Amino acid sequence: MPSELSILIVEDEQDLLELLRYNLAREGYAVRTAATGEDGLKAVRSEAPDLVLLDLMLPGMDGLEVCRTIKGRPHTAEIPVIMLTAKGEESDIVRGLELGADDYITKPFSPRVLMARIQAVLRRSEREAEGVETSLIEAGGVTVDRERHEVHAGGERVDLTATEFKLLSLLASKPARVFTRQQIIEAIHEGFAAVTDRSVDVQVVSLRRKLGTAGKNIETVRGVGYRFRD
Amino acid sequence: MPSELSILIVEDEQDLLELLRYNLAREGYAVRTAATGEDGLKAVRSEAPDLVLLDLMLPGMDGLEVCRTIKGRPHTAEIPVIMLTAKGEESDIVRGLELGADDYITKPFSPRVLMARIQAVLRRSEREAEGVETSLIEAGGVTVDRERHEVHAGGERVDLTATEFKLLSLLASKPARVFTRQQIIEAIHEGFAAVTDRSVDVQVVSLRRKLGTAGKNIETVRGVGYRFRD
DNA sequence: GCGGTTTCATATGTTTTTCACGGAGCATAG
């Protein structure tokens, strides 16, 4: 189905690189590869891929730096980036997400999971590129109507406070994407973040409670943040 | 937020042109430019923008002429035009408005003011495009006749001041939609926003009182704004 | 001066944040 979508893999381990290339090629993606951060950036600049798979542990310029650069240039900022990280590198994951990475996946991972993530991210970016800025968000049995400021869950209308509403809008607008607490705070307070991480927890709890069964869709990602399950 | 609205700037001063381009691009508008009246018209014809920023002082064909032409052709007449004029060119301003320009702004101006004007004009044109020209609005036991400036609630005729009338028109024109106080202020003052949020509250209170029972249809959405119940 | 409109001060109810603590998840060592 993906007719000619191109993916750039930046990874220095030869074995993993080949495995990824094989799997992605079989799914019909046009695959390019780079083994260092510098080469990766060069490849992005010379011809923008539709998605970048980026290992965080790279010789020389590391993945975080590459991510920051990609997301920093207006020209390439819209290209989705999925980070590959070793387990336990949670602080790196957090930093990566804050630098604008779109998702992450921890090694070791199954090809199936990777494919699912890639497709989710690509679908989202496609929708955004089309400019379908819908004021009506729907995900996991929850609808969020931004224009009316109304939320429905499980057929029932749910009454949320302003903050709860913003929080849900954010999470539900990009299902499956993990948001760090800092990102959530910034989104809710429009840039002025003078608030403890803990307050996000409290909002999440109360949101979960108000959403009833559908509240289970809001998942905690330990050490990282929260996400809305699709 | 403006997802793909395009703006055409017609301006011969290179510096100002770049400043405008930069600011507008940053707000998310697709910007095109032209340096002469002739080029401007050509650009409008080849692909109609959503708004034209038009300098009045242009080499060759001047801004008034361009404006007249745009507003003269049925095809382009609906495109809003904001004129840029030097201070003191008042007779030109008057003529421009007579020719159908939608607003004007005198140089020098602050980017913020310009943005506010642009947004106000775009919003207005959007509303008109949506055909909210209907002069008779009816919702929740209240009728608003824009043509006669009359309001009825619960069978009784209600006497409103100009501001109250505009406020009610706005809210009732899109039942269930929540309007922020800023949106209300901009709508009522047509772009010139130099008023406290609190003053909206006062208008709402007095409107509610005058509407009697039907006043309950105006709901407060805490932390956000007001809406007219459907 | 006179409606009409905005600002101000205040009172009240709600929301949001903080805090403190207990429990859960996870990694490592044994």
Add this chain to the structure above:
DNA sequence: CTATGCTCCGTGAAAAACATATGAAACCGC
């Protein structure tokens, strides 16, 4: 595999901050 220790998260309650309604005063344009 279990124990142990560590960090991170959930949660209730209290404190702090905030938003709105409202009456009255100031302001404005005619």
